[in-house]
Amino acid sequence: xxxxxxxxxxxxxxxxxxxxxxxxxxxxxxxxxxxxxxxxxxxxxxxxxxxxxxxxxxxxxxxxxxxxxxxxxxxxxxxxxxxxxxxxxxxxxxxxxxxxxxxxxxxxxxxxxxxxxxxxxxxxxxxxxxxxxxxxxxxxxxxxxxxxxxxxxxxxxxxxxxxxxxxxxxxxxxxxxxxxxxxxxxxxxxxxxxxxxxxxxxxxxxxxxxxxxxxxxxxxxxxxxxxxxxxxxxxxxxxxxxxxxxxxxxxxxxxxxxxxxxxxxxxxxxxxxxxxxxxxxxxxxxxxxxxxxxxxxxxxxxxxxxxxxxxxxxxxxxxxxxxxxxxxxxxxxxxxxxxxxxxxxxxxxxx
Numbered sequence: 001x002x003x004x005x006x007x008x009x010x011x012x013x014x015x016x017x018x019x020x021x022x023x024x025x026x027x028x029x030x031x032x033x034x035x036x037x038x039x040x041x042x043x044x045x046x047x048x049x050x051x052x053x054x055x056x057x058x059x060x061x062x063x064x065x066x067x068x069x070x071x072x073x074x075x076x077x078x079x080x081x082x083x084x085x086x087x088x089x090x091x092x093x094x095x096x097x098x099x100x101x102x103x104x105x106x107x108x109x110x111x112x113x114x115x116x117x118x119x120x121x122x123x124x125x126x127x128x129x130x131x132x133x134x135x136x137x138x139x140x141x142x143x144x145x146x147x148x149x150x151x152x153x154x155x156x157x158x159x160x161x162x163x164x165x166x167x168x169x170x171x172x173x174x175x176x177x178x179x180x181x182x183x184x185x186x187x188x189x190x191x192x193x194x195x196x197x198x199x200x201x202x203x204x205x206x207x208x209x210x211x212x213x214x215x216x217x218x219x220x221x222x223x224x225x226x227x228x229x230x231x232x233x234x235x236x237x238x239x240x241x242x243x244x245x246x247x248x249x250x251x252x253x254x255x256x257x258x259x260x261x262x263x264x265x266x267x268x269x270x271x272x273x274x275x276x277x278x279x280x281x282x283x284x285x286x287x288x289x290x291x292x293x294x295x296x297x298x299x300x301x302x303x304x305x306x307x308x309x310x311x312x313x314x315x316x317x318x319x320x321x322x323x324x325x326x327x328x329x330x331x332x333x334x335x336x337x338x339x340x341x342x343x344x345x346x347x348x349x350x351x
Contacts, residue, residue: 007163007166007167008152008159008160008163009159010159010163011158011159011160011162011163011173012157012159014159014174014175015158015159018175020062021175024062024083024084024110025083025084025085025086025107025108025109025110026081026082026083026107026108027080027081027082027085027086027087027088027089027105027106027107028079028080028081028088028105028106028107028162028165028173029079029080029081029082029087029088029089029097029103029104029105029106030077030078030079030080030103030104030105030165030169030171030173031043031077031078031079031080031097031098031101031102031103032076032077032101032102032103032104032169032171033076033077033100033101034100034101034102034121034122035100035101036100036101037076038076038077038078038100038101039073039078040054040071040072040073040078040183041054042078043069043071043078043080043097044069044071044183044185044187046093046096046097046099047069047087047093047096047097047187047190047191048187048188048189048190048191049069049185049186049187049188050185053185053186054071054183054184054185055183055184055185056181056182056183056184057181057182057184058179058180058181058182059178059179060081060083060178061083062083062084064083064084065186066084066085067085067087067186067187067188067190068082068083068085068184068185068186068187069081069082069087069184069185069186069187070082070083070178070182070183070184071182071183071184071185072177072182072183073183074171077169077171079171079173079177081175081178086107086116087187087190088103088105088107088118089105089106089107089116089118089128090191090193091125091194092191092192092193092194093190093191094118094120094125095120095123095124095125096123096191097120098120098121098122098123098124098125099122099123100122101121102119102120102121102169103118103119103120103121104117104118104119104165104168104169105117105118105165106158106161106162106164106165106173108158108161110158113272113275113292113296114130115130115131115158115161116128116129116130117129117131117132117145117161117164117165118139119139119144119145119168124140125139125140126139126140126141126144127139127141127142127143127144127145128142129145129149130320131161132149132152132153132160132161132164133153136204138204145168148164148167148168149164152164152167157280197209197210198308198310198312199309199310199312199313199316200310200313200316201310201312201313201314201315201316201319202310202312204316204319205315205319205330207334208315208330208333208334208337209312209315211334211337211338212312212315212333212337213312214337215337217254219336219337220311220337221250221251221253221254222250222251222336223333223336223337224250224301224311224314225247225250225251226332226333226336227297227314227315227318227329227333228243228246228247228250228297228298228301228314228318229247230329231294231297231298231318231321231322232247232294234294234321234322235290235291235294235295235321236291237291237294237295237298240267240295241263242260242263242264242266242267242298243267243295243298245260245263246260246264246298246301246302250301254301254311255301255302256302256303257302260302261302261303261304264295264298264299264302265299265304267295267298267299268292268295268296268299271288271291271292271295271296272292274288274291274292275288275289275292290320290321290322290323291321293317293318293320293321294317294318294321296317297314297315297317297318297321298314299317300313300314300316300317301314315333
């Protein structure tokens, strides 16, 4: 067994023994000093907390207040853990955390089948990955992690993400310290978000998002129906009642309604379960994964209160469902939006 495989196996055993660690959102962050020391108080201060508010306490809770950070000094490094939050992968936080330091962070949400891996240094976000095999990494140096992730690219599970962070930092992300007295602080005034486009896709492809939102509402609906129609055929979703309802509505109106949102939520759960129960890294699992992403594109079409939802995120899910075909599909979508969007500004409602 290689050292990489040994590390992945260690984290797999940790998560198998504590399934709650896997089934809820977690964010692990390691801050390593480069030009000046980094302490627990420094990390709290950089994220908008008060060092005087740092207190020792044992344990953690998924219902703890928003902004609760668990901190531990590990030699010169600071290890940070957050349950139910993602402060360690926000660009705004990464820039401050990495002042004179390097930062590596891993976040996942099993319920949303999403994850992030980030690397920042000297106040700059260098690399952002959606998963270890992400072939479209973001950041100022998107290929900075390529060599170290090469041995783990075929493993999309969360143990591999944690093993990757350890490989980069030398710090083991062992949850046992959370049950012992450790530094805890609640960030009451987090660093404000940067101005940003709506939704996930707007952040990854602002050009297509801008062109899309310049188009009037009928043009937006026509473009999305064309895309969703393609996804329904390619991933065998056309016979799903919720998919049928979305496709039927789009020529006239945006699909809405609590019943439809519920149907789409059930469809998403079924598609996610198919991924989770298929053999790891098998062709079957990848087929189910792409089908799940296609189904999520339909889910993005129907607002789900109370949180905001953005119909342009259907493009993000489609991008992952279509993989190598996406550049061609994207070019077609851009032309469809451009034909109308370049002449006049239309409706801006994305919700």
